Amino acid sequence: xxxxxxxxxxxxxxxxxxxxxxxxxxxxxxxxxxxxxxxxxxxxxxxxxxxxxxxxxxxxxxxxxxxxxxxxxxxxxxxxxxxxxxxxxxxxxxxxxxxxxxxxxxxxxxxxxxxxxxxxxxxxxxxxxxxxxxxxxxxxxxxxxxxxxxxxxxxxxxxxxxxxxxxxxxxxxxxxxxxxxxxxxxxxxxxxxxxxxxxxxxxxxxxxxxxxxxxxxxxxxxxxxxxxxxxxxxxxxxxxxxxxxxxxxxxxxxxxxxxxxxxxxxxxxxxxxxxxxxxxxxxxxxxxxxxxxxxxxxxxxxxxxxxxxxxxxxxxxxxxx
Amino acid sequence: xxxxxxxxxxxxxxxxxxxxxxxxxxxxxxxxxxxxxxxxxxxxxxxxxxxxxxxxxxxxxxxxxxxxxxxxxxxxxxxxxxxxxxxxxxxxxxxxxxxxxxxxxxxxxxxxxxxxxxxxxxxxxxxxxxxxxxxxxxxxxxxxxxxxxxxxxxxxxxxxxxxxxxxxxxxxxxxxxxxxxxxxxxxxxxxxxxxxxxxxxxxxxxxxxxxxxxxxxxxxxxxxxxxxxxxxxxxxxxxxxxxxxxxxxxxxxxxxxxxxxxxxxxxxxxxxxxxxxxxxxxxxxxxxxxxxxxxxxxxxxxxxxxxxxxxxxxxxxxxxx
Numbered sequence: 306x307x308x309x310x311x312x313x314x315x316x317x318x319x320x321x322x323x324x325x326x327x328x329x330x331x332x333x334x335x336x337x338x339x340x341x342x343x344x345x346x347x348x349x350x351x352x353x354x355x356x357x358x359x360x361x362x363x364x365x366x367x368x369x370x371x372x373x374x375x376x377x378x379x380x381x382x383x384x385x386x387x388x389x390x391x392x393x394x395x396x397x398x399x400x401x402x403x404x405x406x407x408x409x410x411x412x413x414x415x416x417x418x419x420x421x422x423x424x425x426x427x428x429x430x431x432x433x434x435x436x437x438x439x440x441x442x443x444x445x446x447x448x449x450x451x452x453x454x455x456x457x458x459x460x461x462x463x464x465x466x467x468x469x470x471x472x473x474x475x476x477x478x479x480x481x482x483x484x485x486x487x488x489x490x491x492x493x494x495x496x497x498x499x500x501x502x503x504x505x506x507x508x509x510x511x512x513x514x515x516x517x518x519x520x521x522x523x524x525x526x527x528x529x530x531x532x533x534x535x536x537x538x539x540x541x542x543x544x545x546x547x548x549x550x551x552x553x554x555x556x557x558x559x560x561x562x563x564x565x566x567x568x569x570x571x572x573x574x575x576x577x578x579x580x581x582x583x584x585x586x587x588x589x590x591x592x593x594x595x596x597x598x599x600x601x602x603x604x605x606x607x608x609x610x611x612x613x614x615x616x617x618x619x620x621x622x623x624x625x626x
Numbered sequence: 627x628x629x630x631x632x633x634x635x636x637x638x639x640x641x642x643x644x645x646x647x648x649x650x651x652x653x654x655x656x657x658x659x660x661x662x663x664x665x666x667x668x669x670x671x672x673x674x675x676x677x678x679x680x681x682x683x684x685x686x687x688x689x690x691x692x693x694x695x696x697x698x699x700x701x702x703x704x705x706x707x708x709x710x711x712x713x714x715x716x717x718x719x720x721x722x723x724x725x726x727x728x729x730x731x732x733x734x735x736x737x738x739x740x741x742x743x744x745x746x747x748x749x750x751x752x753x754x755x756x757x758x759x760x761x762x763x764x765x766x767x768x769x770x771x772x773x774x775x776x777x778x779x780x781x782x783x784x785x786x787x788x789x790x791x792x793x794x795x796x797x798x799x800x801x802x803x804x805x806x807x808x809x810x811x812x813x814x815x816x817x818x819x820x821x822x823x824x825x826x827x828x829x830x831x832x833x834x835x836x837x838x839x840x841x842x843x844x845x846x847x848x849x850x851x852x853x854x855x856x857x858x859x860x861x862x863x864x865x866x867x868x869x870x871x872x873x874x875x876x877x878x879x880x881x882x883x884x885x886x887x888x889x890x891x892x893x894x895x896x897x898x899x900x901x902x903x904x905x906x907x908x909x910x911x912x913x914x915x916x917x918x919x920x921x922x923x924x925x926x927x928x929x930x931x932x933x934x935x936x937x938x939x940x941x942x943x944x945x946x947x
Contacts, residue, residue, distance in 0.1 A: 322807070391807055392801075392807065393807075480713075486643070486712055486713065486714070487850070487851055487852055487853070488849065489849050489850065489851045490851060490852075507831065510828065510831040510832075511831075511844075513849065521849060521924075521927075521928045522928055522929075522931070523832075523846040523847070523849075523928050523929050524931070525844040525846070525929070526844070528809065528810050528834065528842060528844075529808070529810065530808055530810045530811060531808055531811075532808070549935070564931070564932055567931045567932070568931060568932055568935045571931055571935075572935070601934075601935065603842075605931075605933055606842075607842045607843055607844050608843075608844050608846070608929050608930070608931075609929070609930055609933075610843070610845070610885070610888045610889060610892055610926075610929075611885055611888070611889055612926055612930075613922075614870070614889045614892075614893070614922065
């Protein structure tokens, strides 16, 4: 089952409290494609400028990343510059240069329209809508977005949300979009728009899954000794999530079992945690399925506890007055 | 197995974005005693002034809270005033009036020295040391502290940390005390001081348990629809944690099974989450063991996932170059 992703491929300049890296491979679709291609074939739809380094194309060609939908245009590749704070859970965007994305329109080929799984990576909601209109029959559609579009393209973003199955948002984005202080209340409002699931990304705290069917799942995060660069963790999360789902069979009606959805969220957390261990897609280049399995086991070990508690002393409850 | 607590009993003035409450029951030892007395007898050592409302004493007398160690002195009860930010995970202390705590020294009676479980609630480290010297043989000692003492009484706090079994700290406090950006590295530094466990409180994100034996456990938090007032959540967490442990039998060498410690952390999260549903100890007054059991089950349901993942499509891993 192939996965189609539409989003940004970029060259990032990233400053952490410890290091600065210039013009490294970035962009939501880059992280997603590299992550999801660990599991299955990814069809990448994006645009790069004439300055885009050949080595990244060569790398993707060494993986099951289909680049037929990657446009190359004369001009500059999308550039993003950001600086992280000391706790690495927050950052400031210092500069954004759209470059060839300024006039970009996604054209989905007949072959790519057959992908049953679609990830609308973070990009202008208008573009996301164009993509959805070209693929009316995707089996599972997952949407990511960012604060910028909540603030500047709310109406279009709302249209996109109404047409997809699963929405990924950070806690802060849930608050901004719904204007609710409570995540639980905000998510309920989002689910009422027709979504099947909302996944709330919590950075180093893991992720929460809320289902329209009442599902609530809190996926633990892996405690990293050292965070080198958290850029792309959310996109890699999506790659692990959809990558895993691309390997399991949904029910005949197209629905995924809730245990598989949960398992996908755990895979998302795992890939998201690995990404933070190096700049750009550095860690994803060397990641093996054994690494993923090891961290899966670590997350099982650190989050499971007794299904019922012991009461060896004969607990005596004091009734309230 | 009774539990001894030494700490503050206070009258709080709390401002949330929605409400303001004046002179309500507060103080770390108040929250702890009320929470832990749901499980077992609590011996409370603290001091209140002549202005302390009789109704709170009457309430504790209706519970297994032994007030023999609660001094009453002429003067003002400790007062604390704080204002919460919109996301309720952060607050500013606006005013602190020590009142009768200014000259307080804890005197531990012979009866209270027999308590096998000791909670040193947040209070001056000097006072905590005085208590430890009077009870050299407690079976399990748990320490809480705050930013103020890390900044102003670091040497004394270090002495206390070296003498206890379990330390409770928020993430921010771990960073402040250890001067490490990484929680994992900071906790390792703390464990090297001789602690058996460090529990890192993460507010609405739950809690992490780290053991000197390499244990790592991430306890999920309960997703509250509405947080009314998070004051005392950490103290109530400690009450649930030690309250639960007071109901299980340690091994003959005095050690608690790791599954019981984990279960205690879950109980801590549960009681901590309930406290946030009302001001002061309001919610703890009506809480029943059925409520606790219901939330325990909810936390099991929301955090457990498949021990091994399905691979119905025959996952094919792409080896890295």
